[in-house]
Structure formats: structure tokens, C-alpha cells
Amino acid sequence: MSSEALTEKKPRKPDGVPVRRANAARSKRAKSEITRSRLCAAAARLIEQKSLRMITVSELTTLAGVAPSTFYIYFADVDEVVLALLEEATAEMPDLGAYARGITLERLETSVRELVHEYLAFWDKYYALLRIRNLAADEGEARFRDARGKMLGPLLFALAEKIEEMRGEDLSARTPPLAIASVVSGSMERLASFIRFRHASPDMSRKRLIDAEVFLICQLLGKGKV
Structure with missing residues (x-):
């Protein structure tokens, strides 16, 4: 088989599309899961130290290393984070x-x-x-x-x-x-x-x-x- 024929069989990218774009959605999902996990891990640490009503979104996001506004992409309030932890515990x-x-x-x-x-x-x-x-x-x-x-x-x-x-x-x-x-x-x-x-x-x-x-x-x- 000629080198020209082999070249024709290779899949071509659409013009102007970066190589990484095919994985963009997957990367975004992975980043989202990591952020959510960090928030849950921070909540798990805080409930070891204080009561639920004393935990604020501000200290939770500070401990997780994310912006306070990011918190509300994943949870409506601190209770929801704890409920997410309970779901994980129920599964185990x-x-x-x-x-x-x-x-x-x-x-x-x-x-x-x-x-x-x-x-x-x-x-x-x-x-x-x-x-x-x-x-x-x-x-x-x-x-x-x-x-x-x-x-x-x-x-x-x-x-x-x-x-x-x-x-x-x-x-x-x-x-x-x-x-x-x-x-x-x-x-x-x-x-x-x-x-x-x-x-x-x-x-x-x-x-x-x-x-x-x-x-x-x-x-x-x-x-x-x-």
C-alpha cells in the first residue's frame, strides 16, 4: 500500500478545531467532580469540629480552596453538602x-x-x-x-x-x-x-x-x- 493511501485513511480534524477540544467536555466533568469532592471533604472536616449551624459557606469554601460563588453551582446550602455526605455513607x-x-x-x-x-x-x-x-x-x-x-x-x-x-x-x-x-x-x-x-x-x-x-x-x- 502506498504512503499516499495510508495518508488518506487517517481521520482528519475539522479545520480550526484544537486537538484538545474533543476532550473538553470530559475535562470539564472531571474538574466539576473534583470541585464537588473538595467541598464535601471540607464539610466532612468541619463537622468533626463544630455543629452544623455554625458552619458557614465562607469557611467551607476557604477550606476547600474554591470561591464562595462556586459553592452555589453545586449546593443550595450547607445542609445539602451534609446530605450529600450522608448519601455517600448510605452507599457504604x-x-x-x-x-x-x-x-x-x-x-x-x-x-x-x-x-x-x-x-x-x-x-x-x-x-x-x-x-x-x-x-x-x-x-x-x-x-x-x-x-x-x-x-x-x-x-x-x-x-x-x-x-x-x-x-x-x-x-x-x-x-x-x-x-x-x-x-x-x-x-x-x-x-x-x-x-x-x-x-x-x-x-x-x-x-x-x-x-x-x-x-x-x-x-x-x-x-x-x-
Whole structure:
């Protein structure tokens, strides 16, 4: 094949179009993702240090190294950044519902301990974020209440099913499984915060508090067979 024929087969650029223009849209998207990630990372650092209501757009953008006006391209307010962080955390959340469904009488303590361990490990990793979520939800912020419900829902309903399965015949209309599941999940949520405090008594060490949580859930599900 002649060199002239090879030349004809090469794709030609439109006249006057820079070589990099074909990648311009991709580069713009990548830059946008980087900027958004920097804003989220800055928010994650700030919520470790102060309450949600004390965080300003100005200090957030300063920490992220972007102009304040740039912030509003990505988020309407500081709450939206934190909600974006919650979405990321939700995506990384272990399948707690599966752990609840995996509880059996034959391996009761072991399977309950696995559930409690996974729950607390998730809280340990995202403590500041989840604490802020709960505070905002308790203040009546609808978006944070929805975020909390989205994260807790799978565990809550799986626990209710397990309670119905293992203790249904012992329950009355005044103690529906979902109500009991709510109390159990609430106790684990409170424990996730409580175990972070320093307690004077060795009987309130992290290990013993976790053992107590496991014991109570086993008592509930196993009719006292622990």
C-alpha cells in the first residue's frame, strides 16, 4: 500500500478545531467532580469540629480552596453538602438487614453480636456525620429525618420480621414487632454515642456495654436462652 493511501485513511480534524477540544467536555466533568469532592471533604472536616449551624459557606469554601460563588453551582446550602455526605455513607453502609435476618436460635449470641458489631463499626466510622444527622432530624429538619429513615429502614423492618418469627406467639397487640424493633434499634443508636464517653466504672467499659446490648437482644429473641 502506498504512503499516499495510508495518508488518506487517517481521520482528519475539522479545520480550526484544537486537538484538545474533543476532550473538553470530559475535562470539564472531571474538574466539576473534583470541585464537588473538595467541598464535601471540607464539610466532612468541619463537622468533626463544630455543629452544623455554625458552619458557614465562607469557611467551607476557604477550606476547600474554591470561591464562595462556586459553592452555589453545586449546593443550595450547607445542609445539602451534609446530605450529600450522608448519601455517600448510605452507599457504604453494611447490609444490617441481612445481619438481622441471619439471627438464629442455634447461634443466637454469635449472630446478635455480629449485628451489633457491624452497626457500631459503621457508627465509629461516621460518628460526626451521623450525630449531626440525628440532631438535625430531632430538630424537625425534614430532609435529615428522611435521610435517617432511609438508613434505618432496612434494619428496622428486618428486625421486626425476626421478632415476629422468633417471638410472635408471645406478643400481644399492645407490643407489635415493629414497635419492639424500634426500641432495639434506638438502644443500639444510643449505645453508639454512649460508648464513646469515658466512664469511671470498669463495668461501663466499651466491651461490657456491648456485651450488655447483646445480652438484652438475646433475651428478647431467645426467651432467655443466652
